[in-house]
Amino acid sequence: MRILIVEDEPDLLRSLAQAFREEGYAVDSANNGEDGLFNAQSYDYDAIILDVMLPKLDGWEILKRLRKTKKTPVLVLTARDQSRDRVRGLDTGADDYVIKPFDLPELFARLRALIRRSANQPTSVIEVGDVKIDTAARDVFRANQPVELTAREYALVAFLALHRGEVVTRSQLYEHLFDENESSLSNLLDVHVSNVRKKLGPDFITTRRGHGYCIE
Amino acid sequence: MKIFNSIKWRLQLWYGVILVLVLAGFGFTAYQLEWGRQMHRVDNELQRRVGMIATALHRPPRGPEFGERPFGSPPPDRPADGPPEQISHRPVEFHVPPQAAGLFGPGDANNFYFVIFRDGKEIAGSTNQPDETIIQSLRSSRISSLTLPPPLNEAGPPPPQTIGEFRNVCRPLPSGDVIWVGGSIAPELKQLNLTALKLTGAGGIILLLGLTGGWWLVRRALQPINDISATAAKISTGNLSQRINVAETESELGKLTAVLNSTFARLESAFAQQQQFTADAAHELRTPVSVILTQTQTALSRERAVAEYRETVEACERSAQRMRRLIESLLELARLDAGQETLKRLRFNLAGTVNGCVKQLKPVASQRNVDILTELAPVEITGDAERLAQVVTNLLVNAIQYNRPGGEVRVKLEAQPGLAVLIVTDTGSGISAEDLPHVFERFYRGDKSRTVFNGHAGLGLAISRAIVEAHGGTIEVASRTDRGTTFTVRLPVT
Numbered sequence: 161m162r163i164l165i166v167e168d169e170p171d172l173l174r175s176l177a178q179a180f181r182e183e184g185y186a187v188d189s190a191n192n193g194e195d196g197l198f199n200a201q202s203y204d205y206d207a208i209i210l211d212v213m214l215p216k217l218d219g220w221e222i223l224k225r226l227r228k229t230k231k232t233p234v235l236v237l238t239a240r241d242q243s244r245d246r247v248r249g250l251d252t253g254a255d256d257y258v259i260k261p262f263d264l265p266e267l268f269a270r271l272r273a274l275i276r277r278s279a280n281q282p283t284s285v286i287e288v289g290d291v292k293i294d295t296a297a298r299d300v301f302r303a304n305q306p307v308e309l310t311a312r313e314y315a316l317v318a319f320l321a322l323h324r325g326e327v328v329t330r331s332q333l334y335e336h337l338f339d340e341n342e343s344s345l346s347n348l349l350d351v352h353v354s355n356v357r358k359k360l361g362p363d364f365i366t367t368r369r370g371h372g373y374c375i376e
Numbered sequence: 377m378k379i380f381n382s383i384k385w386r387l388q389l390w391y392g393v394i395l396v397l398v399l400a401g402f403g404f405t406a407y408q409l410e411w412g413r414q415m416h417r418v419d420n421e422l423q424r425r426v427g428m429i430a431t432a433l434h435r436p437p438r439g440p441e442f443g444e445r446p447f448g449s450p451p452p453d454r455p456a457d458g459p460p461e462q463i464s465h466r467p468v469e470f471h472v473p474p475q476a477a478g479l480f481g482p483g484d485a486n487n488f489y490f491v492i493f494r495d496g497k498e499i500a501g502s503t504n505q506p507d508e509t510i511i512q513s514l515r516s517s518r519i520s521s522l523t524l525p526p527p528l529n530e531a532g533p534p535p536p537q538t539i540g541e542f543r544n545v546c547r548p549l550p551s552g553d554v555i556w557v558g559g560s561i562a563p564e565l566k567q568l569n570l571t572a573l574k575l576t577g578a579g580g581i582i583l584l585l586g587l588t589g590g591w592w593l594v595r596r597a598l599q600p601i602n603d604i605s606a607t608a609a610k611i612s613t614g615n616l617s618q619r620i621n622v623a624e625t626e627s628e629l630g631k632l633t634a635v636l637n638s639t640f641a642r643l644e645s646a647f648a649q650q651q652q653f654t655a656d657a658a659h660e661l662r663t664p665v666s667v668i669l670t671q672t673q674t675a676l677s678r679e680r681a682v683a684e685y686r687e688t689v690e691a692c693e694r695s696a697q698r699m700r701r702l703i704e705s706l707l708e709l710a711r712l713d714a715g716q717e718t719l720k721r722l723r724f725n726l727a728g729t730v731n732g733c734v735k736q737l738k739p740v741a742s743q744r745n746v747d748i749l750t751e752l753a754p755v756e757i758t759g760d761a762e763r764l765a766q767v768v769t770n771l772l773v774n775a776i777q778y779n780r781p782g783g784e785v786r787v788k789l790e791a792q793p794g795l796a797v798l799i800v801t802d803t804g805s806g807i808s809a810e811d812l813p814h815v816f817e818r819f820y821r822g823d824k825s826r827t828v829f830n831g832h833a834g835l836g837l838a839i840s841r842a843i844v845e846a847h848g849g850t851i852e853v854a855s856r857t858d859r860g861t862t863f864t865v866r867l868p869v870t
Contacts, residue, residue, distance in 0.1 A: 169663055169666075169667060171667045171671065171691040171694060171695065172663065172666055172667045172670060174691075175667065175670040175671045175674050175688075175691065176670055178674055179670060179673070179674040179677070182674070182677065182678070239659045239660075239662035239663055239666075240659065241655075241658075241659070241662075242655070259662070260662040260663060260665070260666040261662055261665040261666040261668075261669050262666060262669070262670075263669065263673070264669070264670055264673040264674065264677075265673075
């Protein structure tokens, strides 16, 4: 999962980015409105966390412009707590609205729900054959036995499971599993896929030659 | 509400009492006039009869050819002339003209009678004498007992006397005889009673009409007060947008209503400002609290290297410092607002203070490659040097902060008659015309993002203005986009 955080308070941006990375997300960040909008329009993020009071371009404007081209789920994170602000935010195209100060676990849960909804997945537990993926606890079980996955492997499994039945291209996977700072070596993905197959069964991920990967 | 605490009821009571008094006065006067009129008529009747009897007493008997006859011996041939007149006790020789004789007796509703006294003794009278008590009281009258002819020319005829239901008129004669003629005034009294009844009835109706009309008038007049109190009650429960409906703008209550409405409007705007201020203050605290929460929750989620903990603690410290500065600013504003901030009143050279501030900020300015140019004339003012230094520092920091690299800040202090004028000019990007009127507002920041400078979170200029105004001075701003901004502080020299 790859997300974008747009926030102008440096300490908050840094700690949010760190926290989400530790949750297994690939995180891009922007500290002003212009960069934020540019990033949001350039990539298909799984979700965007957007502050409202931003230099150069405020959050409302970013939302308005972004909504012309993209349906990326947006969580507005702001200190503006009045009802009319929330209404305005949601009406402008925000998918969720969290008021500062917030609790990190709640923010995580809201973002997970946002991503789940955008992938039309009603619950946080996805079952594929005898494999069960708990996206809330970030645990994977095979035949009710917990399976140890690395963060990147888990991200790969979770992304494919969320888009179950769809063929996900390699470039999509690269875009969603790695952030802008990571070097994405072309064979890195193959390594992760083969490791996942070792742990969850050879048929768990099918390869569509010339297209990409898929969880059936 | 006790009934007599109500203005409506008190007014009603007052004019009710006044109306009753006025009506009673009118009624009494009307009754008196009517009484006088009736008595006057009766008295005239009585006087006419007195005159006749007096004439008869004066005239010597001339014989029956005049139609006269000795008193007390009615002629048998003329019974229709009236009841026979008789003289009791001591017969007196005199004649009553027959037409006069017809005027006494029960033929009339007044039942006229006459009595003649001589030396306090009853010497003659009509047959239809009133009862003994009246005779008695007439006899005991001062005039009846006079032995000498009374001095008629002096006091005029003695006043009529009313005894019970009988009216009596007397005429003392030069001969010493006193003629009393009286009659029942029962018909007149009946008439007067009827009049009194009519007057009372009319008065009652007028009183009722007056009270009803008054009640209506008072209710109408006081209705706006009810409206006002109802609206005020709504406002006191928190609905500050309520206004009193003004129907008559020109009446006294209309004017009061207008005054109240404008007061309510000011109250509402002050309240809204206060709410906005509180919301802004909370808003300013949200971000540092978010930083602390996020930082600590992230750090605590797993074991960290010492360097990472250190980073977290440093970020927390920055946030805490920011909150501290915000709280200090808020408290300072609150104190200045409440007037609790006791300013020192000492005489000092403002130029020295400004110079000190400039020196302190020189390193910051050179860091940003900004020059500070000063032109300070010595001006002595009375005030709080520390507070005013805060104002100067704030203006300077703004001028440096919003300047372009390589720009300059000009600080000019001049003495004008009665004023010390401090002008701080920068060569920065200026303030937009849209923002300019708001720069002294609390928490107002031009760029809307939370770039906090000077630790004031948009309170610096608000505090500066509060301090300057506490000194009786003014602070103004002028700005041209891309040319720079000028702040002018005027302080009275006292």
